[in-house]
Amino acid sequence: MRSAVVLQWSRLGDVLQTRPLLRSLRQAGHKRVILSADVSFAGVVRCMPEEPEFWPLDLAQISGAARHSTSHADFIRLLDNVFRDGRRMERSDVYVLTRSAAAALFAEMLKPETVHGYRLQGADLIAPEQIRWMDSAIGDHCGTPVHLADLWTSLSPLEMRGQWLPPLKADGIAPVCHANDRRTVGILCDAGESYRSIPPEWLISWADCLIRNLELRVVLLGKAHSSEGDALTAWAVKRPDRVLDRRGQTSLDQLCHALTNVNLVIGPDTGGLHLAAAVGTPVIGLFFGGAVCLHTGPYHERAIVIQDPEWSDLYADRIAVLAGSILANEQLPVNGNEMPVFVPGLDEYGLLYKLQGTDSLPSSLISERTKFFQHFRPKIVQENGAAFAMSVIIPEKGESHYTDAILSDLKTCTTDLKIEIIVVSSGRSVERTEISAGSSSIKSVWRRESLTFAEACNLGAREAHGKWLLFLNNDCRVDSTFLNSLLARAEDDSFIAPLIRYPDGTIQNAGVAFDAGGIHEIAHGEHNAPGSKYPQALSAVALMMSFDAFRGLNGFDESYRNGYEDLDLCLRAHEAGYKLHVADDIEVTHFRGSTEGRFEHDDANRKLFVERWWRVFNTPEHKLSTRPEPEPECPVVIVSDEPAVAAGSCLRWIWPLSNRGLCQNKDFAWLQSGAEPLDKCAVRTLSAARSIVVFRPLRSASNVRIIEETVARTGAKLVVDADDLFLGRFRSQSMRGMQRTDFEEGYQRLLHIADAITIATPYLRERLREFNFEAAVLKTMPCRQMMQPSPGRQTHAERRIGFFGTPAHHVDLGGIVPAIGQILDQYDDVYFYWWGCRPGQLVHHPRVRQGGPLIEDYLSHLRRLTRFGLDVALTPLLESPASQARSPIKYYEYALAGIPSIYSRVTPYSDIVVHGQTGMLAGESTPEWIAMMDALLSDAALRIRIRHQAQADVLAQMTDMNLIEEMDPIMDRLFPDVLHNMPDRTKSVPCPM
Numbered sequence: 004m005r006s007a008v009v010l011q012w013s014r015l016g017d018v019l020q021t022r023p024l025l026r027s028l029r030q031a032g033h034k035r036v037i038l039s040a041d042v043s044f045a046g047v048v049r050c051m052p053e054e055p056e057f058w059p060l061d062l063a064q065i066s067g068a069a070r071h072s073t074s075h076a077d078f079i080r081l082l083d084n085v086f087r088d089g090r091r092m093e094r095s096d097v098y099v100l101t102r103s104a105a106a107a108l109f110a111e112m113l114k115p116e117t118v119h120g121y122r123l124q125g126a127d128l129i130a131p132e133q134i135r136w137m138d139s140a141i142g143d144h145c146g147t148p149v150h151l152a153d154l155w156t157s158l159s160p161l162e163m164r165g166q167w168l169p170p171l172k173a174d175g176i177a178p179v180c181h182a183n184d185r186r187t188v189g190i191l192c193d194a195g196e197s198y199r200s201i202p203p204e205w206l207i208s209w210a211d212c213l214i215r216n217l218e219l220r221v222v223l224l225g226k227a228h229s230s231e232g233d234a235l236t237a238w239a240v241k242r243p244d245r246v247l248d249r250r251g252q253t254s255l256d257q258l259c260h261a262l263t264n265v266n267l268v269i270g271p272d273t274g275g276l277h278l279a280a281a282v283g284t285p286v287i288g289l290f291f292g293g294a295v296c297l298h299t300g301p302y303h304e305r306a307i308v309i310q311d312p313e314w315s316d317l318y319a320d321r322i323a324v325l326a327g328s329i330l331a332n333e334q335l336p337v338n339g340n341e342m343p344v345f346v347p348g349l350d351e352y353g354l355l356y357k358l359q360g361t362d363s364l365p366s367s368l369i370s371e372r373t374k375f376f377q378h379f380r381p382k383i384v385q386e387n388g389a390a391f392a393m394s395v396i397i398p399e400k401g402e403s404h405y406t407d408a409i410l411s412d413l414k415t416c417t418t419d420l421k422i423e424i425i426v427v428s429s430g431r432s433v434e435r436t437e438i439s440a441g442s443s444s445i446k447s448v449w450r451r452e453s454l455t456f457a458e459a460c461n462l463g464a465r466e467a468h469g470k471w472l473l474f475l476n477n478d479c480r481v482d483s484t485f486l487n488s489l490l491a492r493a494e495d496d497s498f499i500a501p502l503i504r505y506p507d508g509t510i511q512n513a514g515v516a517f518d519a520g521g522i523h524e525i526a527h528g529e530h531n532a533p534g535s536k537y538p539q540a541l542s543a544v545a546l547m548m549s550f551d552a553f554r555g556l557n558g559f560d561e562s563y564r565n566g567y568e569d570l571d572l573c574l575r576a577h578e579a580g581y582k583l584h585v586a587d588d589i590e591v592t593h594f595r596g597s598t599e600g601r602f603e604h605d606d607a608n609r610k611l612f613v614e615r616w617w618r619v620f621n622t623p624e625h626k627l628s629t630r631p632e633p634e635p636e637c638p639v640v641i642v643s644d645e646p647a648v649a650a651g652s653c654l655r656w657i658w659p660l661s662n663r664g665l666c667q668n669k670d671f672a673w674l675q676s677g678a679e680p681l682d683k684c685a686v687r688t689l690s691a692a693r694s695i696v697v698f699r700p701l702r703s704a705s706n707v708r709i710i711e712e713t714v715a716r717t718g719a720k721l722v723v724d725a726d727d728l729f730l731g732r733f734r735s736q737s738m739r740g741m742q743r744t745d746f747e748e749g750y751q752r753l754l755h756i757a758d759a760i761t762i763a764t765p766y767l768r769e770r771l772r773e774f775n776f777e778a779a780v781l782k783t784m785p786c787r788q789m790m791q792p793s794p795g796r797q798t799h800a801e802r803r804i805g806f807f808g809t810p811a812h813h814v815d816l817g818g819i820v821p822a823i824g825q826i827l828d829q830y831d832d833v834y835f836y837w838w839g840c841r842p843g844q845l846v847h848h849p850r851v852r853q854g855g856p857l858i859e860d861y862l863s864h865l866r867r868l869t870r871f872g873l874d875v876a877l878t879p880l881l882e883s884p885a886s887q888a889r890s891p892i893k894y895y896e897y898a899l900a901g902i903p904s905i906y907s908r909v910t911p912y913s914d915i916v917v918h919g920q921t922g923m924l925a926g927e928s929t930p931e932w933i934a935m936m937d938a939l940l941s942d943a944a945l946r947i948r949i950r951h952q953a954q955a956d957v958l959a960q961m962t963d964m965n966l967i968e969e970m971d972p973i974m975d976r977l978f979p980d981v982l983h984n985m986p987d988r989t990k991s992v993p994c995p996m
Contacts, residue, residue, distance in 0.1 A: 006035040009055070010110060010120075012062055012101040014195055015255070015274030018044050019281050020152040020302065021100060022168055023353070025053040027159040031554075033096070046256040047278065050171040065105055100155055104128050119158040133157055133379045147371040148297040148364055153353030157379045160554050166349065167304050170283035171259070186330055188213060189262060189279065191270025192225035192235065192250055199271045199292040203234045205314045209269075210238075212319040214245050217327050222265060223248045224258060224275060266330055269322070272299055280306050285329045287322065296345045296356045303347065305329065308356060310343045318342060335359060352376040391444075392420035393490060393547075394469030397477050398459035399428040403435060404849035405478040405594065410445070416486040426477075427463040429454035457559035457568040460543070464558060473547045478594040488589045489547055497582045498548045498573060500541040501589035502532055505855035506836065507871045509863070511593055514538025514585045515570060517619040522570070528858045530866065532587035539619065541583050543569030545591045552581060564604040567612040574616055594852045636691040639671035639978055642681075642710065643698035647673040650861040651726055651783075654892065655763075656698060658786040663974065680705040689713045694978050696722045697757075700750045707753060714756060722977050723757040724781065725767070759977055764911070766887045779976075783890035785961040789865055789899050802940055805836040805854060805873045807893070812840050815879045815907075820845050822932035823877075827851070830940060836873070869900045874946065875939045876904035878912065881927070891915050894922065898953035903946045905935045919945075921953040 007028040011021045018040050028036045035056060038048055042059035049057070097110040099120035107123045122129050133154060136147065190210060193200040213219045223239060223246065239248040253261060259278060262268060268279035269287045272294035279286050280303035288308040290296050296308035307325060312318055321342045328335050335346070345356040352372065357364055364372075395413065399406045406426060413424060424445045428435055430453035448466055460474050471493050473486075485501075492499050503512040513526040516539050524542075526533045543559075546569065556575050559568045573583055613620070639660075645652050647667075657667065665671050672692075674685050680703060681689070689695060690713055701707055714721045751774070754760060760778040762768050768778050804823070806816055820842050823835050827850055835842070836854035845851055854871065858864045876897045880886050891911040897904040898921065906912035908924040916922040923935045939946055 006037065006095045007033040007098065008037045008039065008058075008095055008110075008113060008115070009098045010039045010101060010106045012040065012060070012065070012103055012106045015044060015047065016195075016272070016277040016299070017100070017151075018047065019274070019277045020299070021155060022051060022053055022281075023152045023302070024098065024100075024155045024159055025051070025055050026168070027156050028098075029053055029055075031160050043255055047171070047259060047281075050259065052169045052172060098155070098158055102128065102130070120155075131158070133375070136375060136379075147375050148355060148368050149352075149372060149375050150300070150302070150354040150356075151298050152302055156353065157376070160557070168281070168302055171278075171281045186217070186267075187220045187222060187265045188326065189222045189224050189265040189268040189270075189284075191268065191273055191275040191279075192223055194271040194273035194292075196292065199273065199294055201271055201289060202314070206235065207238050208314065208316075209319050209322055210246070212323045213326060214242070216320070216323045217330070219245075219326075219330075221246045222261070223250050224253065224261065224270075225250045267326055269326070277301055287325060287329070300345065300347060300354070300356045302354055306347055307335070307359075308345045310345055312342070391423040391467075391469040392418075393422050393471040393473055393486065394464075394467035394550075395422060395424045395473045395475055395486075396460055396463035396467060397424065397426045397475050398454070398456055398463065399426055399477045400430050400453065400459070402478060402847070402849075403428075409475065409477055409479055409481070412481045412483075413486070415483045416481070417483050418487045418490065420490060422486060423467070423469060425463045425466050427454070427459040429459055455561065455564045456543070456566075457561045457563055461558045461561065464553060467550070470550055471547055472550055472553050473545070474543050475591075476544045476593060479545060480592040482590075485589065485591070489586070492584070492586050492589070493547065493549070494582075494584075495549050495551070496580070497584050498541055498546065498552070498576055499584050499586055500544075500546050501591045502585060502587045503542060503544050503591050503593050506592055506594065506852055507838075507855035507867045509855045509858065509867055511595060511856075512542045512544065513587060514583070515540040515542065515573075517616075519620055521620070528856050528860070528863070530863060536585045536587060538583060538585060539577070540570045540573035541585065543572070544593050548576070548581075552576065555579065562611060563608050566602070566605050566608040568608075571612060571615065574619065637668065637670060637672040637688065638693045639665070639696065640674060640689055640692040640694070641671060641696040641698055642674045642676055642689070642701070642706070644676050644702055645699060646675050646859055648860040648862070650864070650892065652698065653788070653861045654783050654786060655724060655726060655781070656696065658788050659784075662786060676701055676703060676706045678702055681709055686713070689719075690717055692717075692719050694720045694722060696724060696977075697753055698724045699726050701753075710753065711756060720758045720977070721753070721756060722759045722761065723753050724761045725754075725771070725778065726761075726763050726783075761977075763890050764888055766910070770884075770888070783892060785895040785899065785957050787961060788862070789895060789961075799872060800832070802830065802833045802874045803836055803872065804833060804875045804877060804936065804940075805838070805871075806840065806842070806877045806879075807838045807857075807868075808840045809857060810840050812879075815881055816840050816842055818881060818927060819877060819879045819929070819932045822929045822936065824848070825929075825933055826936045826940070829937070833940060836871075865896065865900070868896060868902070873902045875936065876902045877936075878904050878906045879932075880907040880909055880912065882907070882909040886910060894953075895957050897922075898957040901950045901954060903939055903949040903953070905932070905939065917952075917956075920949065921956050922949060 009021060009024060009028070011018050018038075021038065025036055025038060036053070037058055038055040039058040039060065040048065041062040045057060045059050048055065095113060095115040096117050096119065097113055097115040099106050099110050099118060099122065102121055104123065107118075107121050107128055110118050111123060120131060120134065122131075190206060192203075192206060210221050214221060223235065235250075236248065239246040249261065258275060259282060262275070262279040262284050263282045265279075265284060267285050267287065268276060270276045270279075270289065271292075272288060272290050276286055276288055280301035283303075285305040286301050286303065286307075288296065288301060288306060289312050290300070290308050291311050296310055300306065300308050307329075309318075309322070312322075324336060325344065327333075335344075344359040346359050347354055347356050349355070355364070355372070363369060397406065397409065406428075410424065410426070413422075416422075422444060425448060426435075426445065427448045427450075429450040431449065431451065435447060435449070446466060448462060450462070454462065463474075464472060471490065473489065489499065489501065500512075500514070502510065505511050508530060510526045510529050510532065512524045513533050514524075514536075516523045516525055525538055556572060556579060558572075560571050561568075563571060577583060641656055643652060647653075647657055652673070656671075657673070660671055661667065667673065672688055674681065674688060676685075686709060689710070695710060695714065697710060701710075710721070713719065754774075754776050760771070760776055761781040762771060762778040763781065763783050765780055768780055771778050804826070808816060816837075823842065824845055827833055827835060827848060834850045834852060835845070835848070836852050837846075838854050839857040841853075842851065846853075855867065858867070876893075878893050878897070880889070887910045889911050891914075893904070894906065894912060894915055903922065905923040905925055906916050908926050912922075913924060916924055918924040923939060925931045925935045939949075
């Protein structure tokens with residue numbers, strides 16, 4: 004645990020105003036809390052309920068040495084001799100509250116982990132931002148209404164709620180005066196600065212009024228000054244039964260006890276007035292000469308302050324009336340406008356003096372106060388050692404159905420340790436009191452204003468009392484072993500995250516890595532956990548660390564708005580020496596992106612993150628997986644911007660060629676191109692090929708030229724597979740048509756020099772003929788690799804409908820969103836899952852979930868399609884010329900995965916699906932889609948029948964003989980030399996991939 008050293012090398016009033024900070028440091032869990040102040044204040048410090056250790060020093064000696072030492076070394080030696088205990092300090096935080104180079108220098112000598120407050124920068128004394136803010140406010144006379152004691156407390160790691168301080172313990176100090184049966188008022192006759200002292204004429208006038216109107220006994224306290232001694236002494240001598248003159252006759256300890264034995268103290272802004280308030284005596288402060296009660300008023304609930312009083316009979320009478328009310332324990336009289344009387348109160352930030360008779364300060368001042376504390380408030384709170392083993396902090400922003408589900412999960416978690424759950428709900432007009440009803444371990448923290456993720460997490464941490472903190476998104480689900488498993492991995496020097504999965508079982512996040520290519524979620528979209536468990540950063544979807552670690556890093560940086568704050572925290576943790584660990588045997592299901600507005604500030608967040616952490620990107624490219632490089636010489640080379648594992652790549656080339664007996668990287672190679680020109684190795688592979696296939700358009704004009712030059716130089720056969728490319732899709736003068744002009748012109752150059760062109764459908768062949776190109780139809784057929792075993796198919800009580808599609812299908816999906824919404828309203832147990840294309844505002848429906856990411860690896864996609872267990876798949880497609888160019892791949896996928904589906908009644912699905920037998924066909928109207936979904940959801944037998952008949956239909960299409968008869972003539976024409984020596988094709992001898 005840390006130690007805290009507070010250097011308050013100033014006057015008595017400042018020492019007393021340090022008490023809220025001492026209390027905060029004590030409650031924040033510091034092992035030692037040490038106050039360093041002038042030796043004359045030892046008795047006062049000894050009486051503090053906060054019980055700090057005391058490091059006394061002679062300020063006069065220190066100040067003199069700083070001014071007159073013959074060398075800097077003499078001054079250092081003096082400080083070193085004063086505090087030898089400082090050499091034994093470990094993990095200390097030092098708070099320098101005095102505008103003193105000597106104090107800042109001594110702070111450096113202690114070799115602390117952190118210095119708060121004033122500090123040295125070279126030869127200059129630098130104040131922290133909040134003190135500069137406060138100095139400016141004091142300079143403006145009223146400025147920001149922030150009390151100095153609360154400003155110092157804001158330097159602490161613990162945010163303190165407004166709370167009155169307990170009185171000093173003044174037992175054991177010898178009294179110097181006693182109150183008799185008369186009520187006694189103590190009057191402080193001077194202040195530390197002469198310009199804040201009360202003129203003797205005023206004192207005499209006000210004291211006479213108190214004696215005359217209230218029959219009080221008066222005790223004069225303070226120092227005797229020759230300039231005023233005669234008048235006050237002469238006045239006191241004339242009233243020996245009513246006035247006791249003790250000026251210059253009390254030590255500080257005796258003054259402390261004297262102030263406990265009077266009924267009221269009146270005086271200027273001086274240490275004696277604050278001492279009277281500290282021992283619990285009511286006070287009336289007379290603030291003038293630049294003193295402002297908003298900043299330095301007594302920290303006491305029975306204090307009142309008259310700001311900038313005047314010398315007049317009216318003021319004397321009003322002061323006497325106020326004194327009488329205080330002594331009689333009566334409510335203060337309404338003051339009107341004759342005299343500015345301020346009374347103290349507490350708000351969530353601390354002490355606030357308000358003008359008597361008003362509920363608050365002017366809104367402009369309150370706004371400035373709120374702005375100050377919102378900006379400078381501490382981010383976290385104390386550890387309550389034995390209270391809870393873990394605090395689970397769950398931010399909630401409107402999606403209460405997720406919160407209810409995760410709370411239900413957490414209640415089923417088995418653990419013998421005490422766990423508290425803190426739900427931070429924001430952006431709501433009304434608090435959800437039902438969250439914590441009936442459970443002492445669940446706490447609800449509510450804010451009407453909308454909080455960012457970082458703000459909500461930090462607020463939850465300020466309310467936490469656990470040794471360990473677990474930040475957990477509300478849109479998660481966990482099993483009963485989750486908390487016990489995490490706590491078993493807890494280590495003081497580590498940040499720990501579980502493996503985060505999508506609902507479909509694919510990995511969402513196994514940590515984060517950085518390189519020159521950007522930010523990577525490790526193993527994203529894969530099914531099996533990666534080998535490495537120590538990434539560069541972790542996701543705050545579920546993130547655990549010790550309270551001490553979070554406090555030491557000062558929490559999440561609230562400069563980020565719903566993104567990148569977790570990466571920033573982890574990089575700061577790594578720099579501080581903490582390890583980052585993924586516990587891949589502990590899993591969380593996360594419904595990603597469900598919070599409204601989650602990604603609104605992503606660009607600004609990323610910009611801020613990169614500006615701060617640009618150096619983490621200066622590393623070699625991060626490789627999530629590697630694939631075998633092609634052999635330098637293959638007779639067939641396929642060039643495409645698509646990866647070899649993509650759906651089109653597999654269905655049109657990789658699997659058909661493999662099923663013909665050709666081996667990848669031996670008989671044929673796949674070169675993935677892109678925006679950059681092909682490298683020398685790829686060009687060498689191209690040059691050795693006898694046949695070159697260009698699959699789909701290439702983005703890079705350089706790569707088109709490389710292929711043209713290679714074909715011209717080597718005489719290789721060029722095959723262009725346009726698949727479902729639709730030339731002339733947009734009008735030439737339309738915006739999208741003009742954007743595609745260069746693209747189509749470059750692609751047509753390849754078509755002109757091609758030896759053969761293949762296309763997916765007869766309709767596209769006719770379209771190409773309009774551009775004077777002749778093409779062979781190479782249908783996209785189902786392959787045996789599409790058949791995936793389903794022993795791990797999920798079972799579930801809910802009924803699931805789902806949609807798979809890229810964002811390009813947003814118009815198709817948007818057409819049936821109203822129908823999906825009505826079905827969700829009709830069936831309480833139906834959930835809609837989507838992949839790739841967001842369903843607009845429907846995404847915020849309580850039973851709408853993102854199932855997972857779009858996966859490039861087609862085999863992985865097919866496995867999760869089979870495993871997830873959709874009850875009904877939705878395949879909308881608006882009727883258009885482009886839709887006629889498509890292949891019915893989704894029909895093959897859903898049929899082989901055993902998922903009954905509803906298809907739009909358009910080509911290609913209307914040509915292959917038999918309505919009511921192998922699928923359901925629906926028009927474009929919402930009622931028709933509702934009827935089809937209702938029919939399948941309400942009739943389990945119909946779903947089973949369609950599943951079996953569709954699967955049998957596709958299996959019949961994909962027999963080896965059918966595939967051979969379909970592909971043989973085309974393959975023989977395209978690759979005669981390659982296929983010439985192949986085994987008997989009817990036996991389909993695949994090569995291991």
